Amino acid sequence: MTEQRVEEGAGGTILFDAARVPQVDDDWFLPHRWRERGALRAQAGGRGGVAIIDTPAGEAVLRHYRRGGMVARLLGDRYLFTGAQRTRSAREFRLLAELARRGLPVPPPLASRYVRHGLRYSADLITLRIPDAATLAERLADGAFNAGLAGRVGDLIARFHREGAWHADLNAHNILVNGDGLFLIDFDRGRLRVPSTGWQRANLARLKRSLVKLGARDAAGDTFDAEWWPALIEQYERSLRA
Structure with missing residues (x-):
């Protein structure tokens, strides 16, 4: 079962699974911090900004949320903030946790974060990587x-x-x-x-x-x-x- 815990980091609000990792800080969401530790396995650009990282809970996927289509030129990675529970990262984290609880084959969520930028926010999600897939x-x-x-x-x-x-x-x-x-x-x-x-x-x-x-x-x-x-x-x- 997922043990969901919320922490206020220096850079934003973090939601993580305390049953898998005892603590998560803002550095978890920065690919260059994993690179400095020798724990960045791969990094790809594109819409999602995906990085493969070697965490204490196992190999994981760090994804930065980005918009697609024409609106990306205007807003990039920013979304309108309408409440912490409605951020894309928190909603996906909790949905994955619920699907996993029901026994469905999804990548287990490790942590998510959103960072306020006035009326908007940016967001990230970390999930365990499906091996050899x-x-x-x-x-x-x-x-x-x-x-x-x-x-x-x-x-x-x-x-x-x-x-x-x-x-x-x-x-x-x-x-x-x-x-x-x-x-x-x-x-x-x-x-x-x-x-x-x-x-x-x-x-x-x-x-x-x-x-x-x-x-x-x-x-x-x-x-x-x-x-x-x-x-x-x-x-x-x-x-x-x-």
């Missing part, structure tokens, strides 16, 4: 995607949908595969909803668009629509009824 997009690129894996993906999504877990950006980059199974990551803006066919089907349609955009139809030809996607939907519906 590849994204579904990578499996597609290396030719390892097939009807069997598609069925496993359908089962994964059904498990979340049964619990009313809505993923705001269900795409092939946010599904991880390793020797232990499949995992769903990046629940920014996600939430728990009353199960409904409407949003569930919209979630699936978003994933299908992602796979097609990444070249699933080009790679598999008629097999994608004739075998792969039907296998995903068949297992999804079977698991949803379970």
Whole structure:
């Protein structure tokens, strides 16, 4: 179980899992501090500003929240502050903790932070890293995607949908595969909803668009629509009824 604790750091408000780490300070959210300790394993740019760090609780992913699209040019990494409980970092931390409590395969949350900048705030989230995992997009690129894996993906999504877990950006980059199974990551803006066919089907349609955009139809030809996607939907519906 997650032991959620709130601390006021010098740079912002921190929420962390005291069952995994006894203390978290502002340095946890600064990649260069991990680099100084020799504990920064990798760092990537892009919208999320992701770093892989070696924490006392294990290897973890540090993500800085950034806006996407045209609005990013104006606001970058700033969001309107409407209360501590409504910050994106705190909401994702608590949602991940609840999903993990229900036994769903998500990366356990370690810590989150938000920093006030007048009427706006910036935010960060740290989650434990899923070991030895590849994204579904990578499996597609290396030719390892097939009807069997598609069925496993359908089962994964059904498990979340049964619990009313809505993923705001269900795409092939946010599904991880390793020797232990499949995992769903990046629940920014996600939430728990009353199960409904409407949003569930919209979630699936978003994933299908992602796979097609990444070249699933080009790679598999008629097999994608004739075998792969039907296998995903068949297992999804079977698991949803379970």
